[in-house]
Amino acid sequence: MENLYQRSFDFVDLKPLAPKPRQSGLTEIRGPYYEAFTVQQLNDLLKTWGYYIDGFKFAGGTQALLTANTVKAFTDLAHEHQVYVNTGGFIERIVIQDPKNIDHYLQETQRLGFDVVEVSSGMFEHPQDFRLDDQVEIVKRIKKMGMKPKPEITIMSSVGGGVQEFDYKNKTKSVKTPEELIEEGERFFEAGAHMLMVESEGITEGIADPKDWRKDVIFALVKAFGHEKLMFEISPEDDEARKTFKWYLKEVSADVNLMMNAKNIVEFNAWRSHLWGDRTLWKNKKITL
Template identity: 25%
Template sequence: MEVRSHLKWHPKLSDPTGQRSAKPRTVGQTMVIDKGLGMNALEDLMQTAGDHIDMLKIGFGTSPLYSPELLKRKINLAKSHQMTVYPGGTFLEVAVQQDKLDTFFDMVSYLGFNGLEISDGTIHMPRSQRSELIRRAVNDGFTVITEYGKKCWGSSIEIEELIETVLIDSELGASLVTIEGRESGKGVGIFDEQGGCKDKEIEMVLTRVPSKSLLLWEAPHKEQQVHLLNMLGPDIHLGNIAPADIISLEALRRGLRSDTLHLGQEIEWNDWEI
């Protein structure tokens, strides 16, 4: 029997939306939060889902809890799969609070991180210091992702403040501005106490920012991902995705799950070169 090893899934089956591009992507990026993966687990993750991960965040302040040698291996593995890998913004806030910014920058460079998250979700940070940190990170060659929003329960989006933050941060060289959602996805940012999306606030934000491609929405739960993809389209950036949920999210983006199946019906396939 002839073995046809050259066969591949037809594009209509692998991506019914016709909108997913290969890495490095400028739209539809997925950020995964790593809260303690070992090397074996990370290698398995890269093998099964590496093509669908654009950013890997070593969550909150966990970076110093690994040996430097192990953390270097994790970072290098992620970078070998064309990922931006960076420590959580909370760790930078610790460095600010402890007055250890110079040693922080020295260490993240030594370890091989190629991205940095600039945030003030827990501490107070003057606008001048935020701007200085963005400039420093950009000048040091890091891809900069900033974050807007406080992590405390009940915090919400201040539209004018967010718009100003997006404009200033992007002008200073930030690639993305993250909208805070935490790992809980409840009672913070664009999410109400039950984890539902605040559509009115989302719409207000989108009417004021230069481009939705500047925003990375933290959406840890499936129902939030479905809602945002249906509301804003499959090419939005989504973050704080658990490692176990990457393939599921990619299926949602491509219209390969019932929740987003309709996305694949909006494409004129006659225009495709199959």
């Protein structure tokens, strides 16, 4: 794909999107998990909308359900369109079986063409069940192998996995403070992290009223690291997703890094480019032909 993207109706004044490979304003899409994503589906998607996609993520370890040739077909196709491939948080499943498999997992990950390796812990029941020190050491191993470590930080434990929950505000699960998340992030960056993935549960996802979102957490992380070094997860639920990405665009940055379902990228880019949807575009406009 050429860096110079020639869209139709180029006389329409839109907010430009930097050419690929981008350093900020990244959009990562979920692949297999919530739907049975196919190689042909990805091929069609990237041929049509590839300019607006920077990363492709396997969720829930679904790469382990496919043949090695199929996984490699996904990664090769993504690379043809300047799209990196992310492992998702699969390492959580690896370590509960046998921590000795970490190196085997990383070697297989590299052999199959993954670029970015997440290190996550949100599925564990308690924060110390997968110690921060151990996660930091894994980040160092990933970096040493030449892949990009992308640790995930989360304010809650025992969440995620495609199970929709509501009213996290009143749950009894462990909740970390913004200061604790920043401390974790600092440790990860010192170990060589490429970027931090910010889990949505308990921050924006599962909280019905946006007034109750943990915006303090978001703004504290942005202040500490800058939005360029963070990627925020967008809920897989459509209504939540729309509310969330629109808020990030308006309140954090038009160049915020987000991870979302592929089906959301068209509406997201219509908003991001000031093409459609945002009613403020029409405010105080009166037309006389």
